[in-house]
Amino acid sequence: MSDRDRAVLAVERRGWPGPGAKERAIRERLGISPTRYYQLLNALLDDPRALEYDPVTVNRLRRVRAERRERR
Numbered sequence: 745m746s747d748r749d750r751a752v753l754a755v756e757r758r759g760w761p762g763p764g765a766k767e768r769a770i771r772e773r774l775g776i777s778p779t780r781y782y783q784l785l786n787a788l789l790d791d792p793r794a795l796e797y798d799p800v801t802v803n804r805l806r807r808v809r810a811e812r813r814e815r816r
Contacts, residue, residue: 745793758803
């Protein structure tokens, strides 16, 4: 996993106080757009290295993704 991949997971692991704070942090800390961030994050959820690195965050996000897919 790259440093950027680990940084994406770190942003996702953290709690955010309100709307806009997370998007601002994505732009400032990672230097990418929120759209690109979510593309990278979604790919990480399917990466076994990400699961090994941060199983709690990855499994939580996989559950959220699965629930959203079921509702569609």
